[in-house]
Amino acid sequence: MVEFALVVPLFVFLLLGLIAFGLILALKQSVTQSAEEGARAAVGIFFVNGGPATVEDKEQAAYEGARQGLTWLGDKCCNHVGESASATSDPAAPLSISTDVIGCDGGTSGPGNECMRVRVDYPYKDAPLMPLPDGIPPFSFVVPDTLRSEAVVRVNS
Numbered sequence: 218m219v220e221f222a223l224v225v226p227l228f229v230f231l232l233l234g235l236i237a238f239g240l241i242l243a244l245k246q247s248v249t250q251s252a253e254e255g256a257r258a259a260v261g262i263f264f265v266n267g268g269p270a271t272v273e274d275k276e277q278a279a280y281e282g283a284r285q286g287l288t289w290l291g292d293k294c295c296n297h298v299g300e301s302a303s304a305t306s307d308p309a310a311p312l313s314i315s316t317d318v319i320g321c322d323g324g325t326s327g328p329g330n331e332c333m334r335v336r337v338d339y340p341y342k343d344a345p346l347m348p349l350p351d352g353i354p355p356f357s358f359v360v361p362d363t364l365r366s367e368a369v370v371r372v373n374s
Contacts, residue, residue: 240346248337249366251286255335256368258282276316283314311344336367
């Protein structure tokens, strides 16, 4: 009984840490992949409604492409930050997807110089997937403040 009382709390603590780390790793993978998918979705849209795609159309396609990989987060997904915020955007959601067309060479965007930047931010410290006790050293070292990923791709049409 004494051995059991000494070993079980340590085992539960270790198990809790493994589950928390696994969730953080899965979220980081999803954030990275969603940023990349959003950027790819913007490349695929050249024409909308019989005419060339506008900047708003490209931003919307990028947002929808990024959002699809994050739907497993439920109500924590997704806030569209940008000039063309969509109807599927939830301003109260902690996860934000920022889409904007920028100049590929660092200057202003224009014909032949358009790149889509998709940035996905998740403030993990403010909205953890699995609440962990604060102040316990192993958890405070492992839990990130923010998970962030950015993808940039040329979208000339």
